[in-house]
Amino acid sequence: MSKTDETLKKLMDSNLYSRYSGLLSLSNISLQMVDTRGNILLEFNPSPDFCKFICQEDEMRICSDYISRLEPGKSDRFICQHGLENILLPVNINNQTIGYLVGAQVYSADSEYQKYLIDIMAMAKEKKIEPAAIAKSIAAIKTIEENKIEIHEQICNHISQNIGQDFSQSIINTADKAVVRLSIEKEMLEKKIIDLEAKNMSLVINPHFLFNTLNSIARIAYFEKSHTTEELIYCLSDLLRYNLKQDDELHTIGAEMDNIEKYLYIQKVRYKNRLEYDIDIADQIKAYRIPNMIIQPIVENALIHGITPKRDGGKIKIYAEKYQDNINISVMDNGNGFPKEVLEGLQQSENKLGIGFRSTDKRLKRYFGEQYGLKITKSDYSGSTVTISIPSKPNARR
Incomplete structure (x- = not known):
């Protein structure tokens, strides 16, 4: 057995997975430990399946x-x-490369289109797979935002560096210090990911809406080639630009x-x-500032749960009022209220809000304080009203 192989065996015997599994719980993107010849030693x-069984x-x-x-x-980072x-x-370890961490194996938003270019029939014939x-x-295969891939890369880089440091310092003698250091660094990464998620909350838009919109544009372009088509395209372009x-x-x-x-x-x-x-x-209210999207x-x-289910549709009204030290912005619809199961789900969730509303509530509290946020102020057979509150004090208008 070579010196490198011997070092690797000791490394694999050192409960490597259990020592870093907590940190890796911050990301569900793939990561493996391989030797210098490319043999997989450990899957964190x-x-x-596409990579493992086909490529x-x-x-x-x-x-x-x-x-x-x-x-x-x-x-290296490559496509x-x-x-x-x-x-x-x-x-x-001791200035010698004894193995590698490899992983990610996901599509980014910019590269996702390439999955549709894979020649499945040719690949099936070559690999003798259905x-x-x-x-x-x-x-x-997952599609992940670019900044989440970067966070995963930072986590993996941290692990690769610490494996060498911890092993060089003797795992047994420095176990307590390693646990403390990993705990601190895990906490820092958790905060970074929470901030990342808060930013990404503003990037969420229902993909069904985008597909339906593009279909609408395509149909109108085919039959009319009208000004409406141009207006729709500009609106969608502005909407996505603002969204990002x-x-x-x-x-x-x-x-x-x-x-x-729009x-x-x-x-x-x-x-x-x-x-x-x-x-x-x-x-005078339009000058105040609120988080993006x-x-x-x-x-x-309001559109999905209020207007869409009604045969004749309905109306959405957005209005704002200044009350004492608050500005309240309300979204009202004249639908049938939230369906019973949806409303029960909202009431049973943490803070009595569903995950989408809870994200909005958390973002508002993060910027303005715990006394502000989102409330479902009405939901019955005559419709629903959801209100967000922000401060009207001058120092909030930043």
């Missing part, structure tokens, strides 16, 4: 894209031939309302006379 988080020649050996990049001391994001990090099995494995803005965490209520109006205009084209809407916000999910909820 399993790789996708790899052996279930216990990484794919050729990885193996071609194994160089002592060299880290494989099928468009998946991958990371490669050396594990060094096309349906390959298609299913491709569909199961991260330059300023707080946007004016006026900017948020402009965005909501969203409702698109939905109006889709639902025609089954949807009416009215936005009544005084100019804080109202759109509430409006979408």
